[in-house]
Amino acid sequence: MIEKINSQSNIQSMLQTLKAYQAQAAGGLEEAGNKVGSTNSAPGFSDMIRQSVDKVNELQVKSRNTADSYERGEGVPLTDVVLSMQKSSLAFEATLQVRNKVLKAYEDILNMPV
Numbered sequence: 001m002i003e004k005i006n007s008q009s010n011i012q013s014m015l016q017t018l019k020a021y022q023a024q025a026a027g028g029l030e031e032a033g034n035k036v037g038s039t040n041s042a043p044g045f046s047d048m049i050r051q052s053v054d055k056v057n058e059l060q061v062k063s064r065n066t067a068d069s070y071e072r073g074e075g076v077p078l079t080d081v082v083l084s085m086q087k088s089s090l091a092f093e094a095t096l097q098v099r100n101k102v103l104k105a106y107e108d109i110l111n112m113p114v
Contacts, residue, residue: 014079021083052098056091063088 043051063084070076 017079017083021087052095056088056095059084059088059091 063081066076066081066084070078070081
């Protein structure tokens with residue numbers, strides 16, 4: 001089984017999948033930049049936070065559904081399960097770090113002498 005996991009074709013397949021996700025993510029960033037530049041009114045801070053949290057939630061739900069499908073034996077490749085779990089974990093950690101930075105900035109502002 002370890003030979004199957006470490007086979008050259010499996011590694012190449014995983015690399016191609018990672019490159020496809022990278023290209024998809026880069027395309028999403030370019031599209032988001034075009035949308036922001038083309039609109040007259042930028043979305044508010046709360047809208048941006050809500051969209052980000054919704055996206056993280058969507059990734060976590062997709063990850064859980066993929067893992068459940070794999071556990072039921074529905075033919076979902078293990079690499080897809082691991083990738084979706086890593087994507088949701090990374091998105092959650094990034095959101096947590098942004099939250100920590102915002103809270104730190106808020107505390108710094110509150111502690112400023114008047």
